[in-house]
Amino acid sequence: RPEEMVAANLRRRRKPFTEAENNAAVARWAELRRENAPLRIVREGILVSAPLTHFDDVLTGLATGDWELLIKLVARVLAHLDDGSDQPGQGCSYELLFARILALGQSAAMEVTGPGPGMRDFKVRRVADRQSAALNE
Numbered sequence: 001r002p003e004e005m006v007a008a009n010l011r012r013r014r015k016p017f018t019e020a021e022n023n024a025a026v027a028r029w030a031e032l033r034r035e036n037a038p039l040r041i042v043r044e045g046i047l048v049s050a051p052l053t054h055f056d057d058v059l060t061g062l063a064t065g066d067w068e069l070l071i072k073l074v075a076r077v078l079a080h081l082d083d084g085s086d087q088p089g090q091g092c093s094y095e096l097l098f099a100r101i102l103a104l105g106q107s108a109a110m111e112v113t114g115p116g117p118g119m120r121d122f123k124v125r126r127v128a129d130r131q132s133a134a135l136n137e
Contacts, residue, residue, distance in 0.1 A: 056100060067123045070112065070122040073101065
């Protein structure tokens with residue numbers, strides 16, 4: 001975010017690439033383009049390819065057993081990714097998380113209900129709790 005760049009005084013810390021660093025960056029970018037993965041994330045300071053399902057474990061792990069607005073889960077996941085609980089720099093867009101939750105709902109990995117089309121129109125909950133609730137009935 002621009003305000004974070006200013007606050008971190010990144011402009012003062014910039015340095016030009018050497019020719020070797022530039023060549024390495026160009027080669028790395030060419031490799032990422034060849035891999036053509038849907039996501040790119042930072043791992044140990046290096047940009048790497050990731051599958052579309054990369055954030056699914058965080059989504060299912062932070063879902064509750066009670067029905068809640070889908071937007072609340074998205075907000076909780078964004079906060080979790082932003083606070084450095086996982087690898088730092090793993091933020092992503094709310095649109096990606098929204099799409100992944102809907103996909104997890106279609107695959108029955110989570111329960112999603114609602115008329116749509118927006119995040120405030122859906123509710124979500126963890127599937128395991130529904131199964132254990134059915135056993136307790």
